[in-house]
Amino acid sequence: MIDLKPDYFINTIYDIDFSVLKINKINTLLIDIDNTIIPFKTLLIDDKVIDWIKLLKKEGFKLCLVSNAYPRRAQIIAGRLDVPVIYMAKKPFKKGVVDSLKLLNSKNDESILVGDQIFTDIFAARLAGVKCILVEPISTSDFFMTKIYRIFEFFVKRNLKKEKMK
């Protein structure tokens, strides 16, 4: 049985506590795109996201976007943020996550995945043996399949409590 409970459940990417990651020997962040760092379907990258990515780099973290999005859109976003990307990652399968680890030359036990969906992001992270952070989706707009996942997600999330990272 896959444990769908994320290691951390917080509001937004800005609630990620870098020092907690470092204490836990995490040096790699694998980051979902849609509804985690930008609203679904848009190419609108908030300056705050750009600054956050810069800060992560400055803190020495290795980064990769891992998204089920199509190549063009994923590459535009990755280009603007100047980070590598694995697109069409096919989460909930683990392949995209495993590929991102290979790309960064990172180990699964020193990596953490950040995403907004239990049945794709958290599931894929668990299969790949990577820790995971669940954030609230930043928009209510979703891919049609996601709308279905959200129904099941509701029941899982009911039992989760948002907590400050520690």
Ligand SMILES: [Mg+2]
């Ligand atoms: Mg997402």
